[in-house]
Amino acid sequence: MEDKFLILTLLTASLGFIIWYMLSTSLLLPVRFQVLYDANPPYVSRIFRRRILGAVIYGLIPLYIIKCTGLLNRPLLSDLNIYFHWNHKVSLWLLGIVPIVLIVNFISTKKSSSLEQFPEVRIRFWRPGIFVWSAIWWILYLVAYEFFYRGLLFQSLRFHLPDALAILACTGMYALTHYFKRNRVSFFSIFYGALACYMVLDTGSIIPGLMLNIITALSIEWLSIRHHPEMYFSKT
Template sequence: MRYFWCFAKPTISMNLAIQSITVLAAGYICYHFLIRSASLRSSFEKKWGVERIKIYWIYFWRYLGVFLYGVIPVALIIFQGLDFHRFGLSQKAGMPTLWWTAGLSIVVLVMNFFATRSPDNLTQYPQIRVEKWSRALVVGSAFTWTAYLLAYEFLFRGFLLFSCVEEMGIWTAIAVNTALYALVHVPKGIKEAIGAVPLGVLLCWLTLQTGTIWIAFLVHVVMALSNEWFSIYYTGRRAVG
């Protein structure tokens, strides 16, 4: 018996959903293997030395993420002549956005104050494993974290979420987004992977309610930077100079 498969002609929204999922999958695969490349790290070490590589290697991770998660989807959107507002990059930030950002940031700060002192957390953070943190390093790390998270949130809660909503509907799009969000956290351990599920659902819902990625981005920045700074404190790596 022969089976004939009929494929519907892809719509514009379907094309965008496919693009966003492909960019995320391909980008994460490239990112995952490049940051774990022993030969690439060795070449960095030869150029910068054992101590400076502790800083520049992490900066490389983050700028690589900016390119894969930010520059590529932005280029696709520009090439197709699409409006960035369509993907959550709106300049409007109403009171709900401000209240949610402030409220969630306070919750994150309190949680991180206690959670970051755990041995499991301190084996991973701060990512830059130097003993003394200069003010320049604190600022440089904060800048690279922020740049990385802007690209990251634009891909997840911007390009991916809004393009999938147009094709799949709200809750299916949130499910797809959250599943992928949890999967990319698996290498960081089961706690982060599981924690990514409720956080992912909440950030997706808030993004769709407000029409912007800014709550997700700002809360994620507060989470990352407070984690880093508390971890510096708890590991005794004092900021100097």
């Protein structure tokens, strides 16, 4: 089972990313401070489709193959060393890191260099519908991403490699999926990828990385909207 598990995750990490990249049109979004897309609803849908596609490729498809086909003899997630439990170590990690992340994001999202890129959805008026759906698709995408990289891929590597090498390999493949962005996210993905894998080892759960990734993404989006002089929260 371990060999088939590794093949499945490596194929998903490689071919899955290629498919996502090919189907996600215009991945390199315009780097501009101005808001340009209020009159272009398809632009907003394009951003959301990218997140939905990622959730399907990295979450639903691997989970379906594992649970609904005979490829791996339908193992439980616990058989693959994947857990979502909350324990005191999870709490300690989040209490130690989340405040730092929020402070850093609050400061960094004020900078013009950050506001040129975030939020991804560059519209002037953030109405409740767009605001809520953007958060929902972010969360689903990041849940799938963490489930795959810190769950499936990392654990499949651990079946064949020492923990240190598994962290390096998983971090390298995770960072490659962010290389096309060629900005601070590309660099941060190396540090975050290694840290998230270590948190899995220390806590026995993928919850810390999952929560940290979601909090980081949503706080950057919401703080960027707040700090951008041309963007506004709208009730209607």
